Amino acid sequence: MRKRKNVSCAACRLQRKNCSQECILAPNFSPDDPEKFTIVQQVYGTSHIVKLLQGLEAKQREDAVKSLVCEASARMKEPSVAHELQKQIAELESQLEAKQEEFMKMIILYSSSTLDLLMFNMYMAMLKQKIPFMSSLILCCCGSQ
Ligand SMILES: [Zn+2]
Numbered sequence: 792m793r794k795r796k797n798v799s800c801a802a803c804r805l806q807r808k809n810c811s812q813e814c815i816l817a818p819n820f821s822p823d824d825p826e827k828f829t830i831v832q833q834v835y836g837t838s839h840i841v842k843l844l845q846g847l848e849a850k851q852r853e854d855a856v857k858s859l860v861c862e863a864s865a866r867m868k869e870p871s872v873a874h875e876l877q878k879q880i881a882e883l884e885s886q887l888e889a890k891q892e893e894f895m896k897m898i899i900l901y902s903s904s905t906l907d908l909l910m911f912n913m914y915m916a917m918l919k920q921k922i923p924f925m926s927s928l929i930l931c932c933c934g935s936q
Contacts, residue, residue, distance in 0.1 A: 801828040834863035
């Protein structure tokens with residue numbers, strides 16, 4: 792009789808549970824690689840993983856776990872990517888704002904001197920609130936001459 796070594800799988804070890812012969816997580820979460828379970832557990836939660844594996848045939852479980860690990864590690868990396876993109880968007884927005892301001896100044900310079908300065912100031916105020924009325928306002932300004 793082959794006696795199973797009294798070693799809990801990574802999942803049971805993390806939850807401080809006794810790992811049984813029937814443990815559904817044991818075949819895919821070896822105690823040698825605890826990181827693998829930690830990642831998927833943080834993203835999906837143990838009960839969700841167990842439920843998912845219970846709904847699959849034994850031969851499908853390995854692939855399912857592989858894709859869970861892959862997805863979970865991608866999700867863990869995402870926050871830094873999202874943060875980087877947000878930084879870029881903020882940077883581009885401020886560049887756009889500066890260009891729009893420049894553009895409006897050009898319009899004032901090259902258009903008739905009767906252009907209402909009040910209108911320009913109103914536009915600038917709206918720009919700061921990020922209300923995209925640019926084209927309608929240009930029409931309005933040009934029409935008011
Ligand atoms: Zn286990």
